[in-house]
Amino acid sequence: MSRQRSAITTGDFYDWFSTLPNVVNEDRLRLRRFMSEEWEPQANGFWERAEFPRAYLIARMKELDLLRDVYTPVRAPMATVGDGLLSMEFARVDPSLATFFGVHAGLCMGSIALCGSVEQQEEWLPRMRSWDVMGAFGLTEPDVGSGVARGLTTTCRREGDTWILNGQKKWIGNATWCDIVVIWARDEADQQVKGFIVRTSLPGYSADMMQGKIAQRTVHNGLITLRDVRVAERDRLQEAHSFADTQRVLVTARCGTAWQGVGCAMGAYEYALRYAGERTQFGKPIAGFQLVQNMLVKMLGNVTAMIGLALRASELQDRLGPRDELSALAKQFCAAKCRETVALARESLGGNGVLLEYHVARLFADAEAIYSYEGSNEINTMIVGRAITGHSAFV
Known part of the structure; x- marks a missing residue:
């Protein structure tokens, strides 16, 4: 080829x-x-x-x-x-x-x-x-998602060289089977957010697998419950003093989520293109129909633009360090265009687009998770909006 x-x-x-x-x-x-x-x-x-x-x-x-x-x-x-x-x-x-x-x-x-x-x-x-220790990340809570910066309810309280953690975390990937979870909790003494390396073998830690998901069903998300979990001071993240430090982690990782959107859309396009060449109607492959070509070209245009945006954002992060507005724009754009692309792919397959057999249905469903996590579309939009206007639209 x-x-x-x-x-x-x-x-x-x-x-x-x-x-x-x-x-x-x-x-x-x-x-x-x-x-x-x-x-x-x-x-x-x-x-x-x-x-x-x-x-x-x-x-x-x-x-x-x-x-x-x-x-x-x-x-x-x-x-x-x-x-x-x-x-x-x-x-x-x-x-x-x-x-x-x-x-x-x-x-x-x-x-x-x-x-x-x-x-x-x-x-x-x-x-x-080396994959000998597996980790998870506990920030989102049952009643707090986008508002976690101000609304975090999981608490920590120091007693000598030990911290007592109480609360719940929801949607936590890998939580039901991993070895450690980084838990973010609000200090009862100074109201600042602090981070802890929590060993999942500790008494008081439990994680129940969430049921009924329609997206990313293979990965296991857990509802973590912390009941008087005692964590040694040596396992408190020593350089995490407020939510600003939590945000540093999120900003650094957000480019990776933009790339997830690129990959999901790319896969949907590839499956749709393959299907169009194999599926025949009215005596010829549907790849020869104008409306199908129109959908394929829209998909390809989205994927091409998404690669360019994600690649440039990643290059800038490597050169300048994490910049909130740069990673937010990449995630917002790529997640939105991913959603559009998988919908076009599903449509191009007709009724077969809802069958797992052709893979597009799975990507169609999974794109909804990419659209929602690592900052919703609206949150990332407001991050970029604040950067370009100088005015914050956050409540």
């Missing part, structure tokens, strides 16, 4: 990825092979059963060794770009796996890398890079 033809059938119409160094592309291509050849044939079954094959996936992640350079003392020059491309490749076939990966490698490891002491980083990050 020619280079240009390959770019068209994989959604990289402008050949964006050929502009990147080989070292950045190597992990992406290894992961693409795993996702396409090994995971795709079984993805629908796990999604339909809401089953997460933890042991198998962790073993394969160890073999792929995708985290060897993540949050190392000397951060790779294009670390955000590289991490984003991995998120894209996961989401291109299965956004559930992108969430599993992002929660562990982005949010949990990121919290320790950005807000932990050197000792905490040395204790946890090497074992998390």
Whole structure:
């Protein structure tokens, strides 16, 4: 297959990825092979059963060794770009796996890398890079989502060298089976938000698997309950003193969620293009119908623009450091265009678009989660709006 033809059938119409160094592309291509050849044939079954094959996936992640350079003392020059491309490749076939990966490698490891002491980083990050310790990130609560900055209700109270945590966290990916969860709680003494590395084996910690999801069913989200969980002072994130520090983690990880939108849309386009070439009506492939071509071109235009935006935002983050408005625009745009693209893909398949057999239905449903988490469309819009106007529209 020619280079240009390959770019068209994989959604990289402008050949964006050929502009990147080989070292950045190597992990992406290894992961693409795993996702396409090994995971795709079984993805629908796990999604339909809401089953997460933890042991198998962790073993394969160890073999792929995708985290060897993540949050190392000397951060790779294009670390955000590289991490984003991995998120894209996961989401291109299965956004559930992108969430599993992002929660562990982005949010949990990121919290320790950005807000932990050197000792905490040395204790946890090497074992998390090797997938020997699995992590989660506990911020969202049953009654507090977008308003978490001011409305956090989980509390912490210091007693000597121990902190007592009480409250609940909801929608927490990996929480039902992981080894540690970074929990964000409000200090009863000074009302500031602090972070804690909570070992899930501690008395008083429990996590129940959430039921009834229609999006990203393969990844397990938990409702965490903390009842007088006693956490040692040495497990308090030593550089997390307020919600501003929590926000540093969210801003850093948000580009990865934009890339999830890119991947989900890219996968939907690829499946729709393949289907259009194989499905015949009125004696010829539907790929030859004007209205189908119109939908495919809209999908491809969205994916092409999304890659450009996410890639540039990631490059700027690697060069300038995390910027709230830059990552917010990338997430807002890519999540919205992802939603539009998967809807077009579903429509282009007609009735078959609602069958798991053709994969598009799963991506259609999963896109709703991408649209909602890591800052809703409205929250990210207001972050960018504040940056460009100088006026805050937050309540």
